[in-house]
Amino acid sequence: MSGIDTRVLAGRYRLLNPLAEGGTGTVWLAADETLGRDVAVKEIRLPPDLGPVQRQEIYVAALREANLAARLKHPSIVTVHDVIIEQDRPWLVMERLSGATLEQTVRERRPLPVHQAARVGVGILSALAAAHSAGLLHRDVNPGNVFLTRAGRAILTDFGLAVVDGEATSGRTGHLVGTPNYVAPERLRGERGSPASDLWSLGATLYFAIEGLPPHPAATSIAVINRVLTEPARPPERAGALGPLLMLMLDPLPEARPSFDTVSRVLGEVATGHPATAPAPAPAFVPAPHRPQPAPALRGVVQPRGAALWAAVEVGVVAVVIGATMGVVHLSADPAPVEKPVTFSEKPGAFTTPVDMCKLLPVADVRQLLPALTSEGEPTSTGGCQWVISGMGLEMSPSGLNKQWGKSPRQAHELFVNERNNVIPNGQVAWSWSDIDAGIRSARSTGPLPVKPAGSEAFGYDFYENRKTGRLEQSHVVFRVDNLVVDVAYTVVDGSKDGPAVQAGAHTAAVWVANALNKQKAGG
Structure with a gap:
């Protein structure tokens, strides 16, 4: 059993007594002193002989559990209210079940x-x-x-x-x-x-x-x-x-x-x-x-169904890209506007085989956003690419992974709409990116935001640091070109750029990538 007797997490969740003991930790009865309700808090317990890499893997798995469960709003799925990063490790705050x-x-x-x-x-x-x-x-x-x-x-x-x-x-x-x-x-x-x-x-x-x-x-x-x-x-x-x-x-x-x-x-x-x-x-x-x-x-x-899948709104997809979990914990579920009927081609699109994302942007261009960059982009296990320096990074992922190659523009449009509809305002984010010296951190997400044109259709969403500066640290632009949907993320955690600059950087990179894809589609 955990040695913790009484503790207040994030200034609001007071641990009262253990409810259950599991293989990876203890579930506590806790009082949410802000909202005046009882909740269950899952404490992640780690064996003392684990090394730093193994500890990080368990932290990431715990964050994945919260992110995956929290974005599913359903009466037969446990509700996850919050993810607390306390003492550099996660605590999951869930509804108390009787x-x-x-x-x-x-x-x-x-x-x-x-x-x-x-x-x-x-x-x-x-x-x-x-x-x-x-x-x-x-x-x-x-x-x-x-x-x-x-x-x-x-x-x-x-x-x-x-x-x-x-x-x-x-x-x-x-x-x-x-x-x-x-x-x-x-x-x-x-x-x-x-x-x-x-x-x-x-x-x-x-x-x-x-x-x-x-x-x-x-x-x-x-x-x-x-x-x-x-x-x-x-x-x-x-x-x-x-x-x-x-x-x-x-x-x-x-x-x-x-x-x-x-x-x-x-x-x-x-x-x-x-x-x-x-x-x-x-x-x-x-x-x-x-x-x-x-x-x-x-x-x-x-x-x-292939490309019609929602590709996790930067949850599981980016977890692999950046070597850590990044996910939105939805705290509300207001329905998104219904998409007006539009006719899209049912025929296979232009991108029938995986695109080498790293070849879409030359280093000279990316250096405009990452001034200290000296190396080429690094391909990721999800088919995307990342460019990183200390405190800053640019990453892009083909949403839906390789399932969408060769699918139709209609299926890609469905994927795009699903991603947009599942970006919920005021979602909590727990994420890290060790390649840019960003440890596990807590943030808040915006809902889907209108952006200037990029590709055939596009939207954006942003991450703001949750408990310290409130600074915008990461901006995303999701766009579609033919049968391909791409999520571009520009991250600045060193404070060297303000919010509008981070948003402008993400949009600039998205336009570059969309133009390169359109050129490739045209055979140029």
Whole structure:
């Protein structure tokens, strides 16, 4: 147990007593003395023998958990209120939940009745739909991460293993990849996984809720993994009308699992006491396109679609680019204006293969923004490029990663709109960029801002330091050229430029990049 007894974080969150102990830290009951409410605060506890690099990785993972969960506004996803950087490490401030996890409920009491398990499934499936439509995979759906509140809600928690669709993960080390009993076989084989993998994990979780044991019970983790990879699931004995659906969800082949529409329909029928229609095996796991919706109603069509994915508004994408997490914790969810219908080409765009971003800008141009720059741009693992000096940096990323190469301008426009709609005013940002000597810092984001033309369409957003100077430190311009969407960020943390200069620098770089892409598109 942590040695902390009483502490006030950020001048407002007073730790009261521990609620739970986990592998990476302690969850505390805390009082938010500013708003007069109880919250849960997750303290990240680090082993004493960790080196600086390993500590930074854990800090980044904790920030990712907050950023990913906080940008998803859904009644079945735990609400993250704040991220506190205290003593150079993060603390996650979340809504306080009253109840118990599904795992605790089943082990300490009894398995759930079938109709109650179906209601849990409806809520968690809806939460996964919201995550997938935002381009996120949870990757660790299991009974310990499903919380049953006293009010009857099923809440999906712990996005610490979640991954943004398209985000490189090869550099992430020292972290578990999920709970073996609830990890889909394709992920155990080393594949990255898909929405169908989360569906398998949900099936295994509901199986446990009804049967009281996982679908591949075994004495050790190695034995579990072997059984998941080589044997079918144990036929359920108590599942009744849900039995056929669970077995389809647990099919070892992702393409043989049912669609989210089918799972939604059957779970809803069982939850409301109506006779369940027997699900038929789907010929392929290819749901129809889905756009993010603010309402919690279950839409059922959730598999992300290439370039139409929201590419994380500088959350997971830039996490890899700059070697640290940068993410927006949404503190409000006001709906963005509805986009007017516009006709865009459905044909594949001009950029059918990855563009070498570093070759778009010569050093002489970039030196106008980074006067001390002496080297070429450095390619990043996400297909972007960065130019860095102490205290200042320029970075650009193709939003949506390599998923968008060869897609149509219409799909790129959808990606652009999704990114703009998900930039929420007054979001809190926790980020760092070691290459420019910027340690972990706390900031506030603006909402989407109008900018002068860059590419075919563009918007901006800015990061202001949160607790010291209030200075604008980072400005972004997101723009589209044909089927390619690019996010350009200009960062100045040494105080050498004021806000308008930082904004002007980001826009200047965006125009340079857009002009270079248009020239490449024209074959020049």
